[in-house]
Amino acid sequence: IIAIDITKATLEAVKEHGLSQKEAVRCKNMWTLGLVYWLYDRDRQPTIDWLNQKFKNRQDISRSNVAALNAGHAYGETMEISGERSAYTVSEADIPPGLYRTVTGIEALSWGLVAASQKTGLRMVYAGYPITPASAILHTLSQLKHFNVITFQAEDEIAAVCAALGGSYAGALGVTASSGPGIALKTEAIGLAVSVELPLIVLNVQRAGPSTGLPTKTEQSDLYQAVFGRNADSPLAVIAARSPGDCFNTAIEAARIATKYMTPVMLLADGYMANASEPWLIPDINSIEDMKVEFHSETQAFHPFQRNDDTLARSWAIPGTPGLEHRIGGIEKSYTSGDISYEPENHQIMTDIRKQKIDNIASDIPLQDIEMGEENGHMAVVGWGSTYGPINRSVQRARSNGKKVSHVHLRHIWPLPSNLKSLLNGFDKILVPEMNTGQLVTLIRSQYLIPAIGLNKISGQPFKVSEITSAIQKHLES
Structure with missing residues (x-):
């Protein structure tokens, strides 16, 4: 030194x-x-x-x-020092050519949402309430109003999510954001979005908890809340970004699912990813697939819960359109007419339909792939979110030492990719590093009855490569 x-x-x-x-x-x-x-x-x-x-x-x-x-x-x-003192040369990065810039997770999330609104042909209505570490999304989007973005700082979290949902009812892309405590306050309105079946993007920039917890420290402890954290059977889609730059594409995917399936989508990021930055290849906006929304226009025998036979998404009609006037709300609706219904058989049908609609998303997302390594071996290290970097580097080290270790990283948390069970069954052991007490482990065990092993860190800090490397070595030897 x-x-x-x-x-x-x-x-x-x-x-x-x-x-x-x-x-x-x-x-x-x-x-x-x-x-x-x-x-x-x-x-x-x-x-x-x-x-x-x-x-x-x-x-x-x-x-x-x-x-x-x-x-x-x-x-x-x-410098007059003893020993080796030559410079350390970093070789040229093996990355695609193009124009790069530095981007934070907050910036990429915001720009991804704007790109998604342009590709869907919808005005975006973003309604939020200040909370660390998600507040900067409102700051960023408020400077992008020339892209047909409306921003609204509400008086509280509940008002924010309800305003975003109102935007969706009016035919806009409704978006809200918060962190764990704020998401808890939004829960009832998110359940309303499930019931009325409107597209709503909910960004959860996770922080250490519970309650106020450690607002400026990172954690991945809201997976249970995202997948299961509502009253009754209230399924929605859950996806997770892996890095600051990946937030851009993940935001676009959230909008695609939300508008195609008429459902809320929760996008999980975290404080570390939101504030970190990395070189980002500026994409060609023309290479992003169009997702143009077509509002319902047929007035013949219209009711708001008519469904697409393939996706089971209900029709999206702009309120006030002549011949398409309708009301929706949180009380159960008739499958055949859209009117309020208390019939037991109807509630069974509607509950099953809402579940099946989300389950069907599994056939509309990519099959789970291997980030590094083979499709079978002694161990798969499975991660989600911002653990991508340290997991990838740790697996690289293990493989350089001759270990048959692979890296699997999930973007789609719910529903899970349709081939994930068969993929994981190709490995002797499954190690899941995550910044919580084992929430993805629980999900994998419950869905597939696979004895996944957790590596858990809840210190408010991200994993070190050495921590995951040591765990890989330990479990390979046991």
């Missing part, structure tokens, strides 16, 4: 350029960056060009920052 007085070294490097003490101290980030560039054998010129362009009207600042950058690099070159 080498102690460096970076502030002193920076002030010495920039003293001839005439900056104030306060401005000079600010250059220490560039000094540090210069040292990092030496450590990793990176070219300084792109940064120098950027500094000269950014501060072209303040040459003293640009020259000072360049001087600090060069001084930090020179410090690394001239």
Whole structure:
């Protein structure tokens, strides 16, 4: 460990350029960056060009920052230390060519929703209430109103979800977001969305709980809440993003399912993913498949619970359209007329239909694939959400040591992919790392009677690669 007085070294490097003490101290980030560039054998010129362009009207600042950058690099070159001190060269990344930018999970979620609204041909109505770590979705979307986005900060979580659901009733793409405590408050209205069968996207940016818990710390403890957390039989679709950039595509998938099947969809992210950033290949918007919504227009024998024979989705008619006037609400409806019905047989039919509609989504999502490794072996490490990175790296390490280990990562949590059971049965052991006490493990065991093993971390911090690597080794040897 080498102690460096970076502030002193920076002030010495920039003293001839005439900056104030306060401005000079600010250059220490560039000094540090210069040292990092030496450590990793990176070219300084792109940064120098950027500094000269950014501060072209303040040459003293640009020259000072360049001087600090060069001084930090020179410090690394001239350090008098024993042992190996050559730079560590990072090889070129094996990634598709194209234009990249840095993106956070919040940004990608917001942009994905906007892209989805454009591809469905719907105005988006986003209604939210401030809560860490989901608040920034409202901030981001409020700056995108030129894409036919309406944003509304409600007085509480219940008002927010009801406003979003009202937007869907009026023919818009209704969206709301929160974290665990806020999702709990929204639960009754989400059940209403299940009952009236309207598309609604619910973003759950998870944080450590229960109750207020640790608002700024990450966790994956809302899977039970997403899949089962409503009164009565109230099924909905649940999907999960794996990384900041993946939030974009996951938001589009949520909109596709919601509008095609006339159902609420809960999209799970978490605080770590929401605030983290990564390089993101800016997609060609024209390559994203259209999902144009066609509202019901046939007035002959219309009632609001007429269904598509293939998807079982009910018809979506704009209220107030001549000949298509209708009312919906939380009391059970007749399968044949859409009127209020208390008939026992009808309630059985409607409950079964709502369940079957969600179950049918399994045939409309991709088959589960293997992220790394073979389709059978000694162990499959199964994850969901932001555990993707450490799991993938851990499996890579195990495979480099000759272990027959594969990585399976779920996007569709409910319903589960139709081939998942047969895929998991191809492995001797199933290890499930997740930031909760074992919620996906419970789901896998209950659905498939597979003795999955949990690796659980509930510290408010993401997994380290070393933690999963050690668990893989331990269970392979046991």
